[in-house]
Amino acid sequence: MLLLTWWLSFAKAFDKGPHERLLLKLFEHGILGKVLTWIRNWLSDRKQRVCISGEQSTWRPVWSGVPQGSNLGPVLFLIFINDIDCGIVNWILKFADDTKVFANITDDKSRELLQQDLNTLFEWSQNWHMEFNTQKCKVTRIGRSNPGYTYMMNGLVLE
Secondary structure, three states, X not given: OEEEEEEEEEOOHHHOOEHHHHHHHHHHOOOOHHHHHHHHHHHOOOEEOOEEOOEEOOOEEOOEOXXXXXXXXXXXXXXXXXXXXXXXXXXXXXXXOEEEEEEEEOOHHHHHHHHHHHHHHHHHHHHOOXXXXXXXXXXXXXXXXXXXXXXXXXXXXXO
């Protein structure tokens, strides 16, 4: 028996997630009326700039992501990724910007199901503009009979 754990990490997670798509997901979760309007207003017309060694860039509009350092930001992010497990066959854990997939690999069919889950996760990430940082996506193999299968995401073999 082999238990395989995938550690999947989003690329710049809290900076991604277009506001209009986030608002759509909030609406689909039943967040309506004044609360939805308040969140829309809170996200709207945000600007940012970069300051390095006393030099400042010009202000630029922010169209995606959740405000970091706020109490509401992580909650909004979790609502945004809440449906990531739709269509996933194996176990999945979601925590902030990390997602973990667990599979018991016993044969080629279970390996194929895990690869299918990775494909489904990648497709979700493309549809919702929340790309995974494939350089940070890792596999942990637990068990003595490790066949050393390789898995891919976005055409890249994952470590």
